[in-house]
Amino acid sequence: MGSLPSDSLETLSLCSQNPLDHDEFRRQGHMIIDFLADYYKNVESYPVRSQVEPGYLSKRLPESAPNDSESIETILQDVTNDIIPGLTHWQSPNYFAYFPSSGSVAGFLGEMLSTGFNVVGFNWMSSPAATELESVVMNWLGQMLNLPKSFLFSSDDNAGSSGGGVLQGTTCEAILCTLTAARDKMLNKIGRENINKLVVYASDQTHCALQKAAQIAGINPKNFRAIKTSKATEFGLSPDSLQSTITADIESGLVPLFLCATVGTTSSTAVDPIGPLCDVAKKYGIWVHVDAAYAGSACICPEFRHFIDGVEEADSFSLNAHKWFFTTLDCCCLWVKDSGALVKALSTNPEYLKNKATESKQVIDYKDWQVALSRRFRSMKLWLVLRSYGVANLRSFLRSHVKMAKYFQRLIGMDKRFEIVVPRTFAMVCFRIKPAAIFPHEGENGGEVYLIENQVNDINAKLLESVNASGKIYMTHAVVGGVYMIRFAVGATLTEERHVTSAWKVVQEHTDALLGELNGNTTNLGFLD
């Protein structure tokens, strides 16, 4: 068919080195491994919460990208000098804030393999192993959680026709997908013109991911019900409250659509009673999603499994393996009973993706189970975590965190100035300096309780800020039932008992200083404003 075009070699002067050269990959890759190993070795010594001021980085970096290449040595020096001071160290053993982001060697290695292969697993064809490993590990983890078979893939199914699991990035996406599926299922029944009648239910303790998903899915903000909870139910959603809210909505001509029940709320790890809530919801054909983002992991331990009892009546269930399951961000595990509803709401079928495997209906195309078309090979990291540690060790790790939280709770119990605000259920303790420690004589005299509560809240906020500003440990706060409390969430992988012991000493020292200051000036608390 003729000789090669004569100018091809001339015009194809490639750069001297290919950006994926395997020798350079090896050289630089080993450097980064050592860099990160040193980071883990030293992470305990860094201030946990970053101490930089807003805008610190743009002052240090050039205003535009370099024209010429820079060496990895230079870049790593800048990571040390400019990036690490601006990190809040989620991997520090002294990190007790928010919920953990629990890294592990296996999770990291899995992400490396996934990134190294860098396949785009939108459908089966685009990399069969990415799809099939995901289905396998989702069944493994589903079994570990003792999820009902209706949530798992069965070898009898046609692919994607019934239950199964999928890895999403985050709970927000998982909820958005299930809510969209529920919405379209309902609108197909009652007509799209009724979209503004659809109502979404949750407790006032539910994560803001639900509100955001509802906003995106076009649910009328007026129809978002954050049902009030109280100390009486330990801030779990009461089935009676759900029932009366639904009844009122139906009387107003609205259409109940979706309930998000939480196992382990963000503020206080409260647990909504899944079974009784499903009993109410199912009367109205409401899609029930169980969000166990944080606490779901613990349910692989038999002693915690009862917290998700009733899940067999729910429509979908999710947990974040990147929170408390040693799998690096992001990795949200979602199981659904009716994958067909997901696929119906989220599928697209352009010509350029058509292929024989899809047409055979023997495969899953996970692009139709999620928001995005492109998807990373996330199952690799979950597979490595499950295999590197095994079920027995994973249970043991989680139990060690719960034990450390119990230990912290006992330490609090030994200091009369403090109280536990809500009962500890998993590995998080919610506590505060109690009013009597601040106003020792108020209990005797009565007095303006409301004003006192506000001041107690302010003092606890001041304690938290004082502790965090020290950089020694990092905790965050929540407010439930009007009470400001400090959350102590154990779960950073490197945390050991000695870190809990030290953390408690830090809290005590800052409390000593704060209360000492107050005792010198009990009549004027104006500085707390």
Next chain:
Amino acid sequence: MGSLPSDSLETLSLCSQNPLDHDEFRRQGHMIIDFLADYYKNVESYPVRSQVEPGYLSKRLPESAPNDSESIETILQDVTNDIIPGLTHWQSPNYFAYFPSSGSVAGFLGEMLSTGFNVVGFNWMSSPAATELESVVMNWLGQMLNLPKSFLFSSDDNAGSSGGGVLQGTTCEAILCTLTAARDKMLNKIGRENINKLVVYASDQTHCALQKAAQIAGINPKNFRAIKTSKATEFGLSPDSLQSTITADIESGLVPLFLCATVGTTSSTAVDPIGPLCDVAKKYGIWVHVDAAYAGSACICPEFRHFIDGVEEADSFSLNAHKWFFTTLDCCCLWVKDSGALVKALSTNPEYLKNKATESKQVIDYKDWQVALSRRFRSMKLWLVLRSYGVANLRSFLRSHVKMAKYFQRLIGMDKRFEIVVPRTFAMVCFRIKPAAIFPHEGENGGEVYLIENQVNDINAKLLESVNASGKIYMTHAVVGGVYMIRFAVGATLTEERHVTSAWKVVQEHTDALLGELNGNTTNLGFLD
């Protein structure tokens, strides 16, 4: 304050080794680097498209997770035996399918640092460096693209009050966020009860991400306009067609909302004329998003920049750095002019995330610019790519891909059996065996052209399947204007001229065989059914 609880040491028997032990991290990390370096060294020898059958993996793996830990050596052996055969090798130099997923050493290292630090950068406070580095690199890349200042952060702004860039996972998410922002901005004006009147516009060549985003955002599927394109405009969207479609919708009482214009469509890398389309759209207050997922990267080269001329009139612009910019999946760069609209549509403000930095309004909380709350430190990998290679080399890499595509085009031109179906614009060539090579006498006799076109399509599909089944190279197809064409997309990082030369030989060999078979049996084409 009393001594420590006496049972604490007894009950805290941790596992023998911490899952984030730095010595073990170092040992296993180095193993994986060598494993992946060897993978890149050998990837050329693997069949590009996986040759496994549906269900291959579940037959090889156990039905449940192991109870005890397994060694990394065992796991890597299984990756080699069970996973690699199930991969479609997007990093192979013989990969020319879909669009590239261009890995690089720098992109990989950036992902390692991001994964190693494993911070959850939902707001500034949760890790200032993650937020600030993102703003910096989005300004860098915006400048490289010569985006107007209205899309960039300015030091004069209050944070988040005007233009700027954000890293999303994928274009689907970027479009969903901008569409939701546009939707809520409009509904706040005309009332939520009018949600079913909102209309979304695009060409029939637009990526299915838009349709999916519209479905999720609750746009009435009846109001999704995929406006027909034709060969006359090289499959770009005609402003006249847009105008007449909008006019008809307004006459029907509908409300024009959103236009997605594409620079480099998936089927044929067609370019919608952004400026003239904006001129039409802006008369109606339509939000214009420019999706340059694939071709946007090329626009850092001055000779390609004109393809996004007119972007100054658009409202948002996105490209996928994980496609053709050496940054591993996932990394979609989105710039918007009115970040306030995004924040208004996507923000949540729960008590447990409140902090002083947010309240100061001096910082960006990127959680309000995207679907998910949690977010990875994606800017790290883009920063490493920009610095490791520098602007000059990046341009040179992209140009080398374009040159290789031109070279492939010339090779095609030398073989009279083939034709280029649509003009090549970037680094993708769309070609087919032409009708005259299959039916050499039809041109003279006239004949049933429609039937012939169908058979030509079938034969080209057969050629593609034959080539892909060989495992030697991997290409995919598209259909535009009824013509089935084979897409040859250059851009895998390891591809060099010799791979293009070999690829063409593979295509010719399979064509020889196919046409030979046909010539022996020209009267009965039934086997092609």
